[in-house]
Each structure stands twice: as structure tokens, then as C-alpha cells.
Amino acid sequence: MTSILVVEDDAEIRRAVQHGLQERGYAVVTAPRGLAGLEVVLADPPDVVLLDLGLPDVDGLTVLSMIRTASDVPVIVITAQDDDPTMVRALDSGADDYVVKPFGTDQVAARIRAVLRRAGRDAEAPASLSVGGLVIDERTRVATLDGALLELSRKEFDMLHLLASRAGQVVTKRELLAEVWQQAYGGSERTVDVHLSWLRRKLGESAAEPRYLLSVRGVGVRLVDPTSRP
16 A cells, blocks of 8 residues: 655644545555654655645755655655745755645645656556546556557557546546646646547547546546446
8 A cells, every 4th residue: 555644734734635645545644743754754664755844843845855865755745835936946855746735635646646656656556447448558558449449649648547547536637737748837728628639539529429538617527437427
């Protein structure tokens, strides 16, 4: 089971993140102070650290630098400081990603999956995913629909695989930009729209007559098994 360390002094946020991630199958350990979190990393390294910058005992960037001297564990900074200089300092100090408060658990979980993939630690992910007549094999990067090979571009495959890994759940366009295009802090959602239209065409459907890809207006898209729809 993937283990997550949450270093956050706000008890309400800490409990909410812990509960949300546990519901998604993660093992979660928490620490209310920076030095306590550092002790956890040194004693029993987690797979990912969620690190608040506004800690009461030691500045979060200092804790990040301490972690980096001892470990290459992926670190996602969580902070209320929504400004470019802070983001740049965090990334330069060794952060793997950056999430601004307030945030949803789905967003954090998506970032966790992304850093695990980049770190090559997503060993628990299944080799292939099946949704209805769709079969997506991440190792061979082959996707089939009702047994027929789908000719997909790299981004189309990555998008389809991400949606299939969260089948039935709404994935926001911002999450798609962050995970497929590695553009967590920018990028045009129009890029997602264009690739979704191409992907729909290859799946033999359209936005007006969807089968697998259901748009959720103003939010994103979810991939479903068409045979399970009412």
C-alpha cells in the first residue's frame, strides 16, 4: 500500500486530507510539526510527503531542504501562498509539485499519482485497465476497443489511461493538464478540449452522442462503461 506523510499544523486540514486519502486506499501518517515530519522521513520513509510551508516550529522550505539532504522521496508542497516567487523557491528547494489551499482531495490524489509515476514508484498500478470494451495496457502502451487496435497519439493514450484509472470519477481539465501535459500551473484548457474531441472520434462517439466519455459541464470529463449506463 502506498504510504503518505502529511506534515500540516492545521488540525482540521490534516484530518480532512488524512480521511480523504485513506478513503482512496492510501496509508496515511500525519505530523503537526516540521521536525516531527522529518523524524518520520528518517525513521520510516513514506512514498510521498505532503508538506505545508507555514509550520510553527521550522519554516517549511527549511524542512524541505533537510528532507532533500537525506532522501529523494517525492515532496508535494501544500500552502496558502499563491504567488510565483514562493512556488519557484519551493521547486528550487527540491519540491516535486505544489498545491495551493484550498484544494480538493481528488486534486491532491492526482498529484500523488503523477509524482509516483515520475519517480517510477507506482508499482501498485495494474498493468492493464478494462472499462467495457476498452482495454488499456500501460506497459505496452496498447489500447483496444472491442478487440480492435486504437491508433492513439502519446497524449491521447496518456489521457485515456488516466481516465480509465479513475473510471466513473470526474477528472477536471486542470488535472488532465497537470498529469498529461505536466502543466500544473498554466496551460490552456482548450488543449484538453481538442484532444478529447480527437479521442472521442477514435472511440466512435461525439460530445453530442457520447458512449465512454461523458462531459460534466464546467468541471471536466469522466470515462464510463456504456453497458452500465441506464
